[in-house]
Structure formats: structure tokens, C-alpha cells
Amino acid sequence: MSNQLVAEMGVVFIEDSEHHFFNARLAVNGKPFTSLLTPRRIRDFLERNNIVYRCHKGKKQVNxxxxxxxNRAVAxxxxxxxxxxxxxxxxPEHQYNMDESHFVIDLDDGNPLDFVGAQSVKYRSIVSDRSSGHNNVRAAKGGSNARILCxxxxxxxxxxSYPILNLPDTVYGVYYRSSPSAFINGRLMTEWLQEPRCWGHAWPFTAARTLWMENASGHCESEVEDTxxxxxxxxxxxxxxxxxKVQPADxxxxxxxxxxxxxxxxxRNIEAIRKGDWKTGSASSGxxxxxxxxxxxNLASECIKLENEEKDHNSVDWAKKSMIQ
Structure with a gap:
């Protein structure tokens, strides 16, 4: 949970409040109280009240x-x-890099809030359960037109299943498939290699290309090599x-x-909170x-669009910067 989200939740509480004083009409020095709920003030409030972001500990390390x-393999x-x-x-025009990331849209896996010294935490996901996790497979193109592809x-x-019931594959800038684990396998890898929505008008390729990717089981099957x-x-x-150490997209x-x-x-969560769009039933847990x-x-399509439009202080976009490094 970010400071920005905490601030936005505070605005929601004030605007929806029926209290005779602490409500949407409250002003401080002529300024609406809701306009003063900035991330910086939220951070100050958390510090003064001994509220901290929890962090996960005990991550297993390799021997x-x-x-x-x-390290020797990397060298x-x-x-x-x-x-x-x-x-x-x-x-560089024919260098491509493939990366995949597993997304679990559950902000409780980030930094939930708690009081200093708390020994336990009651988890309350504010988005959805783990069954909503998915894998995001992307390719970055190098060269003069470097970018993140569809x-x-x-x-x-x-x-x-494909298509999934009531889920048309029609969102511009993204497409989907499914698997029992939500991870890529040989079949999906070959479909990805053959997907014109990913590779654009140049597909099938008129020139040889090099595709860099991680050493994962779903990438190394014979059908993938044949395709x-x-x-x-x-x-x-x-x-x-x-x-x-070696994946530039990371x-x-x-x-x-x-x-x-x-x-x-x-x-989206703020809008859902405003509408009271809570999960119902015995397993809801808030x-x-x-x-x-x-x-x-929709999120994936918008995120790729925003990422491709961004540039660093040297006017270099992130895809080109990662491929150069």
C-alpha cells in the first residue's frame, strides 16, 4: 500500500463522512482539507503515530x-x-529480448501498514485472491525503433481454454492465452513466436533475428526450437x-x-471503494x-503504452536503454 493510496483513501473517508465537522466542507486556512492530504503529510502522520510498512523477512538464499x-556462468x-x-x-535492428513476469494483483504482498512492535498481522487483500495471478510475456526490440512489443x-x-468464456481477445495492444499454472509452456511459447500482433507487420521475418530469453523449461522444448x-x-x-544479473528488461x-x-x-481500487464494491460471502475477509x-x-495495454512513451533525462526510452546495457 503506497502513501498515495492511503491519502486517496483519506479523501474518500472525508468526502463520505456524515460527521458534523469532519466532512467534505472542512477547510484549513481557506483550503479544502481534502487538498491537504498529500503523500508527504501521510508519511508524517504515519511516523508520528508509529505506523510503519511491514516487510517480509527470512527469504531463502542459495549457498x-x-x-x-x-557468478562463473554470468562471467x-x-x-x-x-x-x-x-x-x-x-x-541491433534484429536483436530482441523476451522477458516474463508473474503478476499477483494483491497489494497485501507489498507493504501493508501496521503499528510499531506488532507481532502478527491479519491479512486483508483489497484486490483479489491469488487465483487472479497471471503471467505477462513481453519482447523488447532493439535498434533505432527500440520499444516494448505487444x-x-x-x-x-x-x-x-482460448478464448475464455465471456473474455473476447479484442483489447488493442495486448492479447492473451491460458494455461493450468498461468506460466508459459512449450505450446504457448510457439504460439507467441507466431503471433503477428506481437511482432507487427514485419512478421514473418524477412531477415534473421536473435531472440534472447531466460533459461526456463518452457523456453527450451524442441517444438520451440523448431518453430x-x-x-x-x-x-x-x-x-x-x-x-x-543479465536480463536487461529487469x-x-x-x-x-x-x-x-x-x-x-x-x-481502480479507490473507485471500487467509493462504490462499495466488496466481495460477499463467508470467504470475503474484507x-x-x-x-x-x-x-x-486493459491495464496491460495501458502500461505498455505509457512505458513506450516515457524517456529518461537524456531522451532515451526505457526499451532502448535496457537493450543498450
Whole structure:
């Protein structure tokens, strides 16, 4: 839960209040009280009242021997990668990078609030349960027209149905498939490689391309390699267990996409709170009603659009910056 969301919730409480004094008409020094609920003032309020963001602890770490093995693999990879780039042989226009991220739209997995010294926490998701998690598969194109291409969302569905009932695949800038685990597999990987909505008007490719991706089981099956060859694609795998060290999309694009996603999701949550759109039944536990998969498609499309429009202080967009690094 961000300071911005706490501030917006405070505005909702004031505007909906029937208190004779603390209501939407309250003003301080001529300014509406609701306009004073800024993230900075919220942070100050939390500090003065000993309310802190909880954090998860006890994350398992790999042993030293395994970490050394990973580091050696990364060093070999970077050495092999550096030599051809030094002589200029790879064509940036035909370099692509594929990345995927598992999204669980549950803000309780972020930083919930609690009082200093609290020994336990009662979790109350304000969005939806874990069954709403999905996988977001994206490709970044290098070169002069570097950008994040149309993503594929993978929803959890026992029968791998497509299309899913009452979920048309018609949102511009995104498309979807489904699998029992919401993770990519060989079948979905081949469909992704063949999807013209992802690769644009240049599909099928008239020139050979190189596609970099993580060393995951769903990426390495024989059917994936066969499809890649048909599309004049050379698949290059990053070292295993080294995503944060060698995956360029983790540096900038995915961070920006998740920030946009959280901001837009929080905006949606505020609207749902205003409308009283709470989940009902014995298992509700104070949760908001499940917004449905259509919302996730709309969010994904909007986030990619916003990310591609952004540039850093040197007027370099995030996709190009990640591919350069």
C-alpha cells in the first residue's frame, strides 16, 4: 500500500463522512482539507503515530557454492557477449529480448501498514485472491525503433481454454492465452513466436533475428526450437538462475511497467471503494470484489503504452536503454 493510496483513501473517508465537522466542507486556512492530504503529510502522520510498512523477512538464499557457480556462468556469458559486440557484428535492428513476469494483483504482498512492535498481522487483500495471478510475456526490440512489443497475458485456466468464456481477445495492444499454472509452456511459447500482433507487420521475418530469453523449461522444448528455425530466429539463452544479473528488461522496463500497473490498480481500487464494491460471502475477509480478467487486459495495454512513451533525462526510452546495457 503506497502513501498515495492511503491519502486517496483519506479523501474518500472525508468526502463520505456524515460527521458534523469532519466532512467534505472542512477547510484549513481557506483550503479544502481534502487538498491537504498529500503523500508527504501521510508519511508524517504515519511516523508520528508509529505506523510503519511491514516487510517480509527470512527469504531463502542459495549457498555459497551455488552462488559461485552462478557468478562463473554470468562471467562466461558476458565475456562471450562482449566480443561480438566489440567488433560490431550483431545488428541491433534484429536483436530482441523476451522477458516474463508473474503478476499477483494483491497489494497485501507489498507493504501493508501496521503499528510499531506488532507481532502478527491479519491479512486483508483489497484486490483479489491469488487465483487472479497471471503471467505477462513481453519482447523488447532493439535498434533505432527500440520499444516494448505487444505483450501476451497468460491467465490461469485448468483447461487452457482460448478464448475464455465471456473474455473476447479484442483489447488493442495486448492479447492473451491460458494455461493450468498461468506460466508459459512449450505450446504457448510457439504460439507467441507466431503471433503477428506481437511482432507487427514485419512478421514473418524477412531477415534473421536473435531472440534472447531466460533459461526456463518452457523456453527450451524442441517444438520451440523448431518453430524458431522456421521463423529464421536464433534463440540465445541467458545463464540459469541469473535473471537479475543479465536480463536487461529487469533493469528498466519491468520496473516502470509495475509502477504504472500499481498506480492504475490503486486508482481502480479507490473507485471500487467509493462504490462499495466488496466481495460477499463467508470467504470475503474484507476483500474487494474480483475485478475480472478484462481489467487486467486493459491495464496491460495501458502500461505498455505509457512505458513506450516515457524517456529518461537524456531522451532515451526505457526499451532502448535496457537493450543498450
Amino acid at each position: 555459497e557454492e551455488k552462488q559461485m557457480e552462478i 562466461r556469458h558476458l565475456g562471450c557477449l562482449k566480443r561480438p559486440f566489440q567488433d560490431g557484428s550483431p545488428d 505483450p501476451m497475458l497468460i491467465f490461469k485456466n485448468k483447461k487452457s 524458431a528455425r522456421e521463423l529464421r530466429t536464433t534463440v540465445r539463452l541467458f545463464p540459469a538462475n541469473a535473471t537479475e 533493469r528498466f522496463p519491468i520496473q516502470r511497467i509495475k509502477e504504472h500497473w500499481r498506480r492504475l490498480a490503486e486508482r 476483500k474487494l470484489a474480483n475485478p475480472g480478467k478484462q481489467l487486467f487486459l
